[in-house]
Amino acid sequence: MAQTQAQQDRLNRVGQFVVTAPMCERLGMKLDPDLPVKAEAALNAETAAWAVAPATVARLKGEAINRQSRMLATDLQSAADGAKTDAQLRDLKHTLLGYGRTCMEASGEPIFSSLIVPPPGFNLETAATELTDSMLEVGGLASWQTPQIQARGDLMMLAGTCRSKIGALRSDALVRQYGQSDDPRVRDYYSKSFDEGLSDPSTIGTLAGCNRAIAAYRARIR
Incomplete structure (x- = not known):
């Protein structure tokens, strides 16, 4: 049946x-x-x-x-x-x-x-x-990832990518200034962004290129 x-x-x-x-x-x-x-x-x-x-x-x-x-x-x-x-x-x-x-x-x-x-x-x-x-979250599109948080995340990625060009002191200074947050989710996002940049230093090949990119992203942060 x-x-x-x-x-x-x-x-x-x-x-x-x-x-x-x-x-x-x-x-x-x-x-x-x-x-x-x-x-x-x-x-x-x-x-x-x-x-x-x-x-x-x-x-x-x-x-x-x-x-x-x-x-x-x-x-x-x-x-x-x-x-x-x-x-x-x-x-x-x-x-x-x-x-x-x-x-x-x-x-x-x-x-x-x-x-x-x-x-x-x-x-x-x-x-x-x-x-x-x-x-x-990885794409910066989570509900808590405001444009300012995204911009800081991008800057953290640059701090990692450009570390070998701008030097450790300047890279660390960017992290201290722009990579801090009281929200654990945001801190983790910044850390992951930095690590992602650090793993691919070839994204920007020159000091001048790093300086231009860092200046552009800093201008987006209030």
């Missing part, structure tokens, strides 16, 4: 929960380390009562997992690659919020309620913002 639409929908939904589980963890939820095995066992027990051949159920489960995996990868890649303008940044967060809502639904579902568990006081909006920021 062929599966019903409701049964097909159920397999798709369970597949969606399984595929989305790693994203739930990135949003701060706790996953059972044996989630795939336990979810499979619970679903097998559920489908055993269906008047559908086990081979058909197995095929449909595999198709559902593959479909949901492709959808997740496509959605995230598209949103992250396009995250340049404010509207596109909001789109990425909206995508993550959508997956977060799926996680919340899973956490209240019989099979997954003990497999995907939000921590006490979990706030999806905050979690989605933090995850969005972590994905965009």
Whole structure:
């Protein structure tokens, strides 16, 4: 006997929960380390009562997992690659919020309620913002990376790139003047920017070029 639409929908939904589980963890939820095995066992027990051949159920489960995996990868890649303008940044967060809502639904579902568990006081909006920021921080596009922070990060990169041309004393002075912050996220961003520049001193090959670049970026900082 062929599966019903409701049964097909159920397999798709369970597949969606399984595929989305790693994203739930990135949003701060706790996953059972044996989630795939336990979810499979619970679903097998559920489908055993269906008047559908086990081979058909197995095929449909595999198709559902593959479909949901492709959808997740496509959605995230598209949103992250396009995250340049404010509207596109909001789109990425909206995508993550959508997956977060799926996680919340899973956490209240019989099979997954003990497999995907939000921590006490979990706030999806905050979690989605933090995850969005972590994905965009390297490009200077996180919500907390203001134009001034970005400019200072660029200057820290120059302090690293140009260290061999301008000398350690001047490089260190730039870090002391422009690379400090009371916010740990910002300090880490400045440090990573400096390290990135330090790892590639060939970006600017001359002292004159470094001087021009440093002057230009200092002019952007109030």
